[in-house]
Amino acid sequence: MSRSTVGALALAALVLPLAAGCVSNDDTPSAAGTGAPGRLTVSSTADACAVSATTAPSGTLTFTVKNDGTDVTEFYLLAEDGLRVISEVENVGPGISRDLVVQARPGSYFTACKPGMVGDGIRAPFTVTDSGTEVGPTGDTAAQLKAAETQYVAYVKDQVGALIAGTKAFAEAYKAGDDDTARALYAPTRAHWERVEPVAESFGDLDPLTDAREADLEDGQAWSGWHYIEKDLWQPTAEANGGKEYTPLTDAQRVVAADDLVKYTQQLVDEVNKPGFTFEAFQIANGSKALLDEVANGKVTGEEEIWSHTDLWDFQANVDGARVAYDGLADVVEAADPELAAELESRFTEIDALLAEQGSIEKGFTFYDKLSQDQVKALATAVDALSEPLSRLTATVTGA
Numbered sequence: 290m291s292r293s294t295v296g297a298l299a300l301a302a303l304v305l306p307l308a309a310g311c312v313s314n315d316d317t318p319s320a321a322g323t324g325a326p327g328r329l330t331v332s333s334t335a336d337a338c339a340v341s342a343t344t345a346p347s348g349t350l351t352f353t354v355k356n357d358g359t360d361v362t363e364f365y366l367l368a369e370d371g372l373r374v375i376s377e378v379e380n381v382g383p384g385i386s387r388d389l390v391v392q393a394r395p396g397s398y399f400t401a402c403k404p405g406m407v408g409d410g411i412r413a414p415f416t417v418t419d420s421g422t423e424v425g426p427t428g429d430t431a432a433q434l435k436a437a438e439t440q441y442v443a444y445v446k447d448q449v450g451a452l453i454a455g456t457k458a459f460a461e462a463y464k465a466g467d468d469d470t471a472r473a474l475y476a477p478t479r480a481h482w483e484r485v486e487p488v489a490e491s492f493g494d495l496d497p498l499t500d501a502r503e504a505d506l507e508d509g510q511a512w513s514g515w516h517y518i519e520k521d522l523w524q525p526t527a528e529a530n531g532g533k534e535y536t537p538l539t540d541a542q543r544v545v546a547a548d549d550l551v552k553y554t555q556q557l558v559d560e561v562n563k564p565g566f567t568f569e570a571f572q573i574a575n576g577s578k579a580l581l582d583e584v585a586n587g588k589v590t591g592e593e594e595i596w597s598h599t600d601l602w603d604f605q606a607n608v609d610g611a612r613v614a615y616d617g618l619a620d621v622v623e624a625a626d627p628e629l630a631a632e633l634e635s636r637f638t639e640i641d642a643l644l645a646e647q648g649s650i651e652k653g654f655t656f657y658d659k660l661s662q663d664q665v666k667a668l669a670t671a672v673d674a675l676s677e678p679l680s681r682l683t684a685t686v687t688g689a
Contacts, residue, residue, distance in 0.1 A: 327351060331402065333381070334358040338402030338411040345393070346420035352389040352400075356381045360405040366391060367399040371412065374491075376575070379406070380586065390684065392571065395419040407507055430621060434570035434686070437617035441573050442566065444613055445485045449558045452481035456554045460547035463518060466540075472522050476594075476602035479515060480650050482554075483606035484613070486583065487576030488568060492560050499553045502593065513549050516596075521546075523596035570618060574683035577614035580607040581676045589669045591657045601654035604668070605644050611679065612637050618686050626685050629678055636675035643671050 326346050331354040332339040340352070354364040361382050366375040366389070375398065378387045395417050401410035455478030462470040482489065482500065490496045497505070499514040506512055521538045538546060560566065568576075587593035588604040615622075615633060623630040647664075648654035660668075 329353070331355065331364055331400070332357045333362040333364060333402040333404060333411075335360065335404050336411070338364075338400065338413065340400050340413065340415070343414065344416045344418055347393055347395045347417050347424055348420050348422055350391050350393050350417075352391075353386055354378055354381055354389060354402075355386045356383050358404050359383050363403040363406050363410075364389060365399075365401040365403070365410065366393075366415070367401055367412070369397040369399075371399050379582070392424050392687065393417045394424050430688070433621050434618070437570050437573060437621075438568060440617045441568055441614065442561075445488050445561050445568065448481045448485045449554075449561050452478065453551075453554050453558045455481065456551055460551050463522070464544050464547045466543075468522055471518075472597070475515075475519065475522065475597060476599035476654075477650055479599075480602055480606035480609075482515075483580075483583075483603045484610035486607075486610070487572070487579045488561065489557055490579075491572075492557065495553055495557055495560075499550065499557075502587075502595070504592070504595075513546065514553065515550065516594075518546050518550065519594065520596050525596060571683055571687060573614045574618060574686050577611040577682060578676070578679045580611040580614070581672060581679055583607050584672050585669075585676060589665065589672055591665075594657065598656040598658045599654070600657040601644065601647055602650055605650055605654070608637070608640055608644065611675075612641075615679070615682065618682070621686050622682065625688065626681075629681060629685055632678045633675075633682070636671070636678060640668075640671040640675055643668055 327349055328351045329345060330341040331352050333354060333356050335358045352364065352366070354362075356362045361380055363377060363379045363381065364387075365377045368375060375393075376389055376391045378389045381387050398415045398417065399412045400415045401412040403410035455474060459471055459474040459478050462468075462474060486496070486500070489499070497514075500516065501510075501512060501514055502516050503512060503520065520535070521543070524535045524537060527534045584604055584607045588600045588607065591598070591600055593603055594600045615637070619630060622633070644654075647660070
């Protein structure tokens with residue numbers, strides 16, 4: 290799951306998010322410091338989120354976010370209600386700068402830094418004024434992107450339809466105490482979630498309610514969802530549980546946990562099937578990169594499925610989702626940057642081949658704790674190799 294606060298798709302009418310830029314480990318001054326109206330700097334520390342301006346004209350905005358603190362931080366552009374996330378950059382380490390690029394329409398927003406990646410963050414009002422210029426693509430490109438959006442929405446609806454069916458079967462087996470069946474259904478059912486997780490993340494608290502890891506919980510936060518049940522199905526030893534004996538859930542607690550999982554999943558199904566649901570091409574491109582970030586931040590490290598070790602099912606599903614997102618935009622990329630299109634095709638093929646050596650979602654994968662260090666390293670290298678060109682996808686699609 291994403292390690293961040295999440296937002297809503299309804300903001301497409303206000304903002305068309307673009308891709309976050311690459312990480313830089315040096316202190317070279319960014320062009321964002323030149324004072325151009327659409328380029329802003331952000332300094333994030335433990336107790337401040339200093340943005341170089343509180344207003345900017347509509348159009349393409351670039352926030353160059355520098356972590357001047359000692360904890361990993363995140364930066365958000367939030368909607369007027371302060372709840373919905375327009376776009377974000379995550380996992381900005383101390384001393385590192387990352388760019389967040391958005392295409393913003395006139396309106397009221399909030400900027401927010403989240404040092405330590407917990408809590409509500411340090412917020413301030415931000416206003417986008419009307420520059421008088423059109424925001425977004427036009428002409429043939431606009432038509433191609435519209436077709437990509439239609440295709441992707443159909444894919445999302447198909448995946449969440451399979452997800453709710455599998456989740457109901459999983460929940461019934463778990464409530465009935467049929468743990469063998471529940472374990473068998475766990476990973477392949479979650480694959481449908483992992484393929485479209487950027488969409489799920491955009492609907493309020495659905496992502497943390499459904500997919501929070503225990504390590505991500507804040508003090509006092511109730512735990513629910515897939516990983517809550519995962520721990521009960523693959524019960525840890527005291528050594529693996531912080532030195533404490535694990536207490537299995539009671540039958541009544543199992544019913545609540547299973548019913549909550551179905552309830553939250555049904556909410557996702559209901560949202561994507563609303564008549565007005567859409568997912569902008571810019572969001573699709575950003576989502577493709579976000580899925581690779583999910584792999585890098587959880588699956589490659591083995592932290593996502595810490596009890597079941599079914600990380601490779603998630604890994605494959607994230608790559609599947611990223612590939613489908615890219616394929617819908619491929620014609621635009623090939624026209625704008627043939628070399629990037631060729632590199633992305635090559636990198637996707639490479640990572641799929643490595644995963645195929647370990648199995649498949651349908652037939653099963655090697656459990657992650659059974660992989661050798663060399664196998665883990667090869668997968669991590671392939672993720673890095675795909676992540677870099679994928680980080681250029683949205684800017685290429687939009688012509689930014």
